[in-house]
Amino acid sequence: MTRPIRVLLVEDNPGDADLIRDTLDGGARKLDMAVVGDGAAASDYLLRRGAYIDAERPDLVLLDLNLPGVDGRRVLAEMRLHNDLRAIPVVVLTSSDAESDIAGSYEAGASCYVTKPGELTAFQSAVKSIEAFWFKVAKLP
Amino acid sequence: MDWLREMLSADGFMPHGHCYLWRPGVLWLHLISDTLIALAYATIPFTLMHFVRRRRDLPFSWMFVCFGIFIIACGVTHVMEIWTLWIPTYWVAGFVKAVTAVASVPTAILLVQLVPKALAIPSVENLRATGEAVAASAAQFRALLESAPDAMVIIDARGKIVMINAQTERLFGYRREKLVGHLDEVLLPERFRAEYPERRNAFFAAPGRRSIDADAGICGRREDGSEFPIEVSVSPIEAPSGLLASIAVRDVTERNQTQARVRVLAIAAQVVDAAPYAMVMTGPRGIIKMVNHEAEQLFGYSRDELVGQPVDMLLPERFRDAHAGHVRAFSSAPKKARTMGAGRELHGLHKSGTEIPVEIGLGPVETADGLFTLASIIDITERRAREEALRRSNAELEQFAYVASHDLQEPLRMVASYTELLGQRYRGKLDDKADKYIFYAVDGAKRMQRLVADLLAYSRVGSQGKAMVPVDCGEVLSYVLNVLAEPIRQADAVVDVGSLPIVQGDEGQVGQLFQNLIGNALKFRGPTPPRITVEARLHRGRWLFSVTDNGIGIDMQHADRIFEMFQRLHERGKYEGSGVGLAIAKRIVERHGGRIWLESRPGEGTTFFFTMHSVTRKATSS
Numbered sequence: 001m002t003r004p005i006r007v008l009l010v011e012d013n014p015g016d017a018d019l020i021r022d023t024l025d026g027g028a029r030k031l032d033m034a035v036v037g038d039g040a041a042a043s044d045y046l047l048r049r050g051a052y053i054d055a056e057r058p059d060l061v062l063l064d065l066n067l068p069g070v071d072g073r074r075v076l077a078e079m080r081l082h083n084d085l086r087a088i089p090v091v092v093l094t095s096s097d098a099e100s101d102i103a104g105s106y107e108a109g110a111s112c113y114v115t116k117p118g119e120l121t122a123f124q125s126a127v128k129s130i131e132a133f134w135f136k137v138a139k140l141p
Numbered sequence: 142m143d144w145l146r147e148m149l150s151a152d153g154f155m156p157h158g159h160c161y162l163w164r165p166g167v168l169w170l171h172l173i174s175d176t177l178i179a180l181a182y183a184t185i186p187f188t189l190m191h192f193v194r195r196r197r198d199l200p201f202s203w204m205f206v207c208f209g210i211f212i213i214a215c216g217v218t219h220v221m222e223i224w225t226l227w228i229p230t231y232w233v234a235g236f237v238k239a240v241t242a243v244a245s246v247p248t249a250i251l252l253v254q255l256v257p258k259a260l261a262i263p264s265v266e267n268l269r270a271t272g273e274a275v276a277a278s279a280a281q282f283r284a285l286l287e288s289a290p291d292a293m294v295i296i297d298a299r300g301k302i303v304m305i306n307a308q309t310e311r312l313f314g315y316r317r318e319k320l321v322g323h324l325d326e327v328l329l330p331e332r333f334r335a336e337y338p339e340r341r342n343a344f345f346a347a348p349g350r351r352s353i354d355a356d357a358g359i360c361g362r363r364e365d366g367s368e369f370p371i372e373v374s375v376s377p378i379e380a381p382s383g384l385l386a387s388i389a390v391r392d393v394t395e396r397n398q399t400q401a402r403v404r405v406l407a408i409a410a411q412v413v414d415a416a417p418y419a420m421v422m423t424g425p426r427g428i429i430k431m432v433n434h435e436a437e438q439l440f441g442y443s444r445d446e447l448v449g450q451p452v453d454m455l456l457p458e459r460f461r462d463a464h465a466g467h468v469r470a471f472s473s474a475p476k477k478a479r480t481m482g483a484g485r486e487l488h489g490l491h492k493s494g495t496e497i498p499v500e501i502g503l504g505p506v507e508t509a510d511g512l513f514t515l516a517s518i519i520d521i522t523e524r525r526a527r528e529e530a531l532r533r534s535n536a537e538l539e540q541f542a543y544v545a546s547h548d549l550q551e552p553l554r555m556v557a558s559y560t561e562l563l564g565q566r567y568r569g570k571l572d573d574k575a576d577k578y579i580f581y582a583v584d585g586a587k588r589m590q591r592l593v594a595d596l597l598a599y600s601r602v603g604s605q606g607k608a609m610v611p612v613d614c615g616e617v618l619s620y621v622l623n624v625l626a627e628p629i630r631q632a633d634a635v636v637d638v639g640s641l642p643i644v645q646g647d648e649g650q651v652g653q654l655f656q657n658l659i660g661n662a663l664k665f666r667g668p669t670p671p672r673i674t675v676e677a678r679l680h681r682g683r684w685l686f687s688v689t690d691n692g693i694g695i696d697m698q699h700a701d702r703i704f705e706m707f708q709r710l711h712e713r714g715k716y717e718g719s720g721v722g723l724a725i726a727k728r729i730v731e732r733h734g735g736r737i738w739l740e741s742r743p744g745e746g747t748t749f750f751f752t753m754h755s756v757t758r759k760a761t762s763s
Contacts, residue, residue, distance in 0.1 A: 013551065016555070019558060019562075095551055095554065116554065118550065118553075119558075119561075119590075120557065120558040120561040120562060120565075
């Protein structure tokens with residue numbers, strides 16, 4: 001498999017986006033990461049609409065829940081309703097640790113749920129763990 | 142002296158017997174007759190004297206004295222008649238006769254003068270007739286006296302009771318003979334007695350009808366010493382024996398009570414009308430009997446529109462059927478006041494058709510016309526609104542705390558992460574000062590993160606709480622001790638756990654409570670290894686938990702402060718933490734309907750106590 005792993009990061013916070021990109025870049029495998037800042041853009045990207053007409057179907061989606069406009073919960077729900085997108089694993093990566101968000105996300109079909117740790121090193125290791133599991137351990141469709 | 146001797150001498154005279162030629166027959170006749178007359182005359186004055194002395198009321202008693210003297214004198218003349226039969230002291234006999242004459246003539250004259258007066262003395266017949274008339278009038282007077290509704294006491298000018306009626310006996314509890322002939326003061330309490338004779342004298346000095354009404358506060362006194370309020374009226378009576386006073390005494394106890402009751406009723410009516418909440422009284426069949434001013438205001442009807450109407454008119458239609466049943470239940474239930482429809486929303490119906498949320502208290506009122514029901518109705522529209530506002534405000538505040546801390550976390554994480562990233566990537570590449578600045582920034586951001594996290598945890602006790610279920614405290618505590626295993630080991634602490642019960646609670650929060658208290662004990666440990674004891678016992682139907690340590694203790698003046706948010710008693714750096722642990726503990730206990738407090742001695746240790754609702758007791762041990 002020579003093709004790089006394609007990841008769509010849905011994250012409105014550029015600081016987090018940079019941190020995540022920075023951390024994931026350190027991985028062994030070639031990574032092709034796209035970043036969108038809100039739910040509407042995420043939908044457009046996934047459905048290849050508007051500015052994202054040439055976008056590639058991602059292998060994995062890292063999804064923040066609290067987004068401006070259309071939020072991550074809606075994006076997840078839409079993905080699970082859409083035949084082409086239903087199979088894409090979605091890792092919810094959010095600062096929320098509310099029980100309702102956790103349970104709601106899994107019910108909506110999230111593949112896993114990770115709360116962003118407050119501490120930098122913990123955050124970095126959480127992202128590393130995601131990378132290690134989804135890019136190395138897990139088999140992606 | 143010769144003259145006197147001459148007088149007493151019999152010389153020169155012949156004894157009177159000589160005149161009778163000393164014939165025994167005529168001598169004896171005179172002797173016996175004179176003796177008998179003298180003896181008889183000697184006894185008559187004694188009899189008269191005795192009679193006069195016994196009949197003090199006798200008119201003309203001096204006449205009897207005169208008669209007595211006259212008869213004695215006559216008797217003595219007869220004695221002299223016997224004496225002169227043999228001894229002819231005719232001078233002495235003549236003097237005695239003269240004395241008798243002196244006694245006789247005035248007596249005769251006086252007797253003549255007495256005849257018209259004596260004739261005026263009623264004859265026995267007359268007297269009987271008069272006596273009967275007097276008796277009749279006395280009987281009438283007595284009947285009159287007895288028919289009087291009041292106790293009647295007739296006194297003379299010296300205050301002596303002449304007559305009383307049966308009412309007096311009844312009212313004062315005395316028997317007639319204990320009053321008649323005694324002073325009337327006995328009918329007064331002692332405190333009135335001193336000034337009373339003066340008043341009585343004033344009455345007899347200026348007789349006339351007088352009364353003392355009940356307001357004067359005078360009292361009668363019964364034989365047993367008890368007192369009762371009276372009203373008195375006094376009238377003079379002209380009697381043959383002199384001026385009397387008739388005193389009518391009326392017991393006003395009952396009237397006073399009635400008046401007091403009437404006054405109380407009047408006040409009660411005013412109170413009811415002025416009551417700040419609506420009152421509606423209904424009869425046994427739910428007919429409105431009375432409403433107060435506030436009820437008129439609340440329901441928008443006038444008094445006239447309500448009284449006599451069924452109370453159902455004040456109820457929204459949907460409650461009317463059920464209400465009839467409640468009315469029956471209330472009428473047959475134990476007769477005591479209660480709150481109506483506990484736990485249910487009650488509504489009244491305004492004249493305009495709008496419904497008014499109300500709270501109603503019901504009280505039974507026993508009346509002569511049956512069991513009435515008094516309903517006190519409080520319009521709780523405003524209270525509802527206030528409660529709702531408070532609830533909303535609390536919820537908003539919690540939401541605010543939650544959202545604020547949540548939303549604060551995001552940018553804060555950026556500050557913390559990137560300053561730390563700066564530290565990671567650029568330590569040693571800039572100068573020493575830069576390293577120090579970066580350290581301060583990272584430290585500040587981390588502390589801020591900690592505070593925000595604690596604030597979030599605190600707000601979550603209210604906003605994220607779970608339902609109350611039976612929680613086995615023993616199990617929860619062993620879980621907590623597992624979580625705290627590392628700090629316990631590091632502190633070389635021993636935790637003794639007694640038998641812990643099952644309580645009604647939120648399992649996660651009960652765990653957090655134990656964790657915070659034990660964590661606190663570990664944190665504020667003294668120089669010796671911590672020894673922590675967790676126990677529980679039943680106290681007044683609740684579980685009283687205690688967490689005791691041998692730590693540094695706390696000055697009791699700070700006992701309340703340490704349960705407040707972010708209150709720290711020690712300078713930063715000495716003990717870790719933001720000071721939210723006990724605030725959260727308090728919030729958890731309060732959410733569980735309990736109370737938390739502590740007892741402590743600086744340098745010896747602290748015991749935290751808290752209470753929880755019990756479910757059952759289950760023995761567990763560590």
